[in-house]
Amino acid sequence: MTEVDAELIAHMSDPKNYGVLENADAIGIGENPENGEKVIIHLRVTEQGDEPQIEDIKFQAIGCMTTVVAGSVITQEAKGIGFPRAEELIAVTLGMLEQVPPEDAACSEMVALSLQAAMDSYIGKQKDPDFGTITYKIENSCTPKEQV
Amino acid sequence: MKNLLIKTHELWLELLMAGFMSRTENRGKLYDFSNIVFRHFTWLEHHLIAEGESYDYDRDTIPVKVEKLSIILNNINRRISELDLQIISCPDEDLTKRINSDLNYIKATLSKMPDEEVTAFDTSRTLHGITLTQEATDALTLFLFEESYKEYELIMIYNYLQAHSDDAFLNRIFQIMIDESNFHLRSFGQMMSEMGILGVPRVIHKSLYQIEDVKQFLRDGIEEEIAAKEMCKELSDAVAKDSKELAAFFDFINYQEDYHISLMTDALVYYEGQENHG
Numbered sequence: 001m002t003e004v005d006a007e008l009i010a011h012m013s014d015p016k017n018y019g020v021l022e023n024a025d026a027i028g029i030g031e032n033p034e035n036g037e038k039v040i041i042h043l044r045v046t047e048q049g050d051e052p053q054i055e056d057i058k059f060q061a062i063g064c065m066t067t068v069v070a071g072s073v074i075t076q077e078a079k080g081i082g083f084p085r086a087e088e089l090i091a092v093t094l095g096m097l098e099q100v101p102p103e104d105a106a107c108s109e110m111v112a113l114s115l116q117a118a119m120d121s122y123i124g125k126q127k128d129p130d131f132g133t134i135t136y137k138i139e140n141s142c143t144p145k146e147q148v
Numbered sequence: 149m150k151n152l153l154i155k156t157h158e159l160w161l162e163l164l165m166a167g168f169m170s171r172t173e174n175r176g177k178l179y180d181f182s183n184i185v186f187r188h189f190t191w192l193e194h195h196l197i198a199e200g201e202s203y204d205y206d207r208d209t210i211p212v213k214v215e216k217l218s219i220i221l222n223n224i225n226r227r228i229s230e231l232d233l234q235i236i237s238c239p240d241e242d243l244t245k246r247i248n249s250d251l252n253y254i255k256a257t258l259s260k261m262p263d264e265e266v267t268a269f270d271t272s273r274t275l276h277g278i279t280l281t282q283e284a285t286d287a288l289t290l291f292l293f294e295e296s297y298k299e300y301e302l303i304m305i306y307n308y309l310q311a312h313s314d315d316a317f318l319n320r321i322f323q324i325m326i327d328e329s330n331f332h333l334r335s336f337g338q339m340m341s342e343m344g345i346l347g348v349p350r351v352i353h354k355s356l357y358q359i360e361d362v363k364q365f366l367r368d369g370i371e372e373e374i375a376a377k378e379m380c381k382e383l384s385d386a387v388a389k390d391s392k393e394l395a396a397f398f399d400f401i402n403y404q405e406d407y408h409i410s411l412m413t414d415a416l417v418y419y420e421g422q423e424n425h426g
Contacts, residue, residue, distance in 0.1 A: 015350060018209070
């Protein structure tokens, strides 16, 4: 059972960065192919030197409250950082998920992959303005093992 | 007109949240007013459909964290004043007149409502003076956040389906599902307010209500209701030791899900029958 503290309640009652960015520079989607749950991330990016910077970020979740909390936490971390640090954030998040049961990992994985998809979509758009929205599918299963 | 729909959607939710916050006889009036404004919302939606205008259920976030009821009531009255100005853009004079008349009465009543202290955000996490174990309190907290959003989502989905259907059989089912979800949302919202963890449900993604495959939606919905029954049972077991009253409430919600499953099954059979005859 998840322990509930003030920080978790704050993320559940008022998720940070929830919504859409009008005229976003890139959009990315993380999807659970088993049940259609999704996280959609919108990015506004500025170029600082050679490094793209996440100026603003919003997310939407079609999924459970755990996904919303993960979206709220990860987008807060990602706001204002450069792409290389965001890549590190994604790697650390995915690394941490190896320690937790797959059904608990699926929600955070979906958020991390949607951020990766949005960044990769941005890079794709720099080379080809018609580049579309990337969707990455998660590997962890949301279904507890005993229910399979 | 689209903006009018968005602002009416926000007003409905703000009135509902104010109703959750109130612990006095103000609550009943606020619920009645939120019902009236929800009807305005459906009228405006039907007008947009009749005019062939596209629309969605997107809206802004609604700040509701207040310490006194009078603060949110003033915010609601400001929102009504803005709506008064926007409703001029509505070409349907009868509709405009009806909505204006309701809004004027609501505004006048809200400005005379006795003030109250609001404790809906104090995160006390106690309910009806009952002391639950930490584990049961956490389980109840997670359940209320998850399910209050879910009920709001269901209201909007069934409302959208109803708005786009002329079928009397289906619309009867959709209306019952809207009413049931409204009741659940109120029950959970009041509990969240009493526990000091009230929050406005998040905005629903378009793909959830602009449904391409209604039969699949109903099949998935039946599975979700079965899962919700299990959650209610677990919650009832978790709180039974400390509160028979609370355990009975979650048993009651659990058995209500049977009725929802039955209605959704009826709708699914009806859709499949239509397909076979079509």
